[in-house]
Amino acid sequence: MTNDWLxxxxxxxxxxxxxxxxxxxxxxxxxKARRRARWVSRASSLGATGLATAAAAILMQPLRTxxxxxxxxxxGRILTAVAAAxxxxxxxxxxxxxxxxxxxxxxxxxxxxxxxxxxAAALAYLLRVDVTEDGAAL
Amino acid sequence: xxxxxxxxxxxxxxxxxxxxxxxxxxxxxxTGNLYRVARRLMADSxxxxxxxxxxxxxxxxxxxxxxxxxxxxxxxAGIATNAARDQWRRRRPVDFxxxxxxxxxxxxxxxxxxxxxxxxxxxxxxxxxxxxxxxxQRAVIALRYEAExxxxxxxxxxxxxxxxxxxxxxxxKLALRRGLEEQ
Numbered sequence: 164m165t166n167d168w169l170x171x172x173x174x175x176x177x178x179x180x181x182x183x184x185x186x187x188x189x190x191x192x193x194x195k196a197r198r199r200a201r202w203v204s205r206a207s208s209l210g211a212t213g214l215a216t217a218a219a220a221i222l223m224q225p226l227r228t229x230x231x232x233x234x235x236x237x238x239g240r241i242l243t244a245v246a247a248a249x250x251x252x253x254x255x256x257x258x259x260x261x262x263x264x265x266x267x268x269x270x271x272x273x274x275x276x277x278x279x280x281x282x283a284a285a286l287a288y289l290l291r292v293d294v295t296e297d298g299a300a301l
Numbered sequence: 302x303x304x305x306x307x308x309x310x311x312x313x314x315x316x317x318x319x320x321x322x323x324x325x326x327x328x329x330x331x332t333g334n335l336y337r338v339a340r341r342l343m344a345d346s347x348x349x350x351x352x353x354x355x356x357x358x359x360x361x362x363x364x365x366x367x368x369x370x371x372x373x374x375x376x377x378a379g380i381a382t383n384a385a386r387d388q389w390r391r392r393r394p395v396d397f398x399x400x401x402x403x404x405x406x407x408x409x410x411x412x413x414x415x416x417x418x419x420x421x422x423x424x425x426x427x428x429x430x431x432x433x434x435x436x437x438q439r440a441v442i443a444l445r446y447e448a449e450x451x452x453x454x455x456x457x458x459x460x461x462x463x464x465x466x467x468x469x470x471x472x473x474k475l476a477l478r479r480g481l482e483e484q
Contacts, residue, residue, distance in 0.1 A: 169474055172427055173446040181336035185350060189328050189357050196358055197321065 211281055218274050309373035316364055324364075328357055331374055334448060338378050341431070341443035342385040352388070356381035371457070378448045379458030382440050389436050423481065430480030438473035441466060 182188075245252045307315070307326070315323030335356060339349040359380050360367075367376050431442055437459075444455045452470075456463040 169478065170446075172424060173431075173442065173477075176424055176427055176431065176446065178337055178340040178447070179346065181333050181340075181353075182346070182350065185336060185353065186329050186332045188350075189332055189354055190325055192354050193324070193328070193357060193361055196361065 215278060215281060218278050310369050313364065313367060313369055313373060316361075324361060327373070331377060332357075334374065335377060335381055337447045338443045339381050339385065341447050342382065342436075342439055343388070344432070348388065352381055352384050355384040359384065372454070374448065375444075375450050375454035375458050378444055378450065379460075382444065382458060385440070386436070426481055427477065430477045433480065434473055434476055438469050438476065441469040442473050445470060 241252075307323070309327065309330075312323045312327050312330075316327065332353060336349060336353050339352040339356070340346060343349045343352055356377060360377055363380070367373070431439060434442065440459065441455060444450045444458055445452075450458065452463050452466045455466045459466070
């Protein structure tokens with residue numbers, strides 16, 4: 164008898180067969196986990212939507228009193244200016260945005276940021292490309 | 302006309318795209334083998350079932366980390382072994398890379414054991430001896446002989462160097478031979 168003998172015996176060594184309903188039980192547990200994951204996902208989406216709506220509602224009220232800024236001004240006038248002198252408009256844009264932001268109350272600025280961050284995250288999520296580890300896009 | 306059965310890679314890619322049936326098909330395909338590995342690792346069938354269920358849950362959650370170019374079962378077996386290790390940790394710490402105290406094989410131990418028993422009895426005693434092995438040695442035995450993984454696949458599954466796999470296996474066999482001779 165050699166090591167091969169032990170190898171042979173170890174291969175022959177059998178454990179009892181899996182319970183007949185094990186696959187079904189695994190599937191049930193997975194189904195439960197999937198349901199929970201879906202519920203959490205929906206709850207998160209609802210929560211985010213609720214927050215965004217609340218933030219928008221808060222924002223809309225004082226926005227009426229805010230002087231028109233580069234984002235709220237006459238779009239046609241802005242487009243004309245961009246077409247005429249794009250370089251100048253581009254140079255002035257940061258100053259205009261800065262001036263407009265200064266007219267906002269700090270709470271409102273916070274509201275804008277709280278709206279912009281989830282929007283940017285959602286955009287990034289929509290634009291993402293899943294890539295497998297062997298380099299293939301899914 | 303019967304459609305060709307999708308391979309593991311196709312099923313994994315399908316699962317990642319949200320096809321739940323594809324993952325269920327993987328469960329159907331590999332649960333038997335996974336149970337055999339888990340049963341070798343754990344003391345009783347109930348614990349083994351728990352490990353199988355936990356391994357599938359972890360696999361589902363971590364499917365994005367699986368490299369589709371690698372075979373699926375070694376990855377899954379590695380998850381099951383880690384789940385078993387978590388169970389063992391509750392009793393005592395287990396480190397697969399810990400090779401334990403050095404055991405120098407004696408010439409007697411590497412020689413041919415003279416066992417005067419029936420084959421059935423030898424197998425029965427071998428089962429008892431395997432159950433008494435250190436957890437990390439039992440893990441290597443389970444992956445090698447139940448899951449039929451290569452040394453390289455075992456090394457990946459347990460996240461240890463291939464030489465540690467060889468050492469665990471060598472020492473496990475020594476312990477088994479001694480166990481058989483002593484019984």
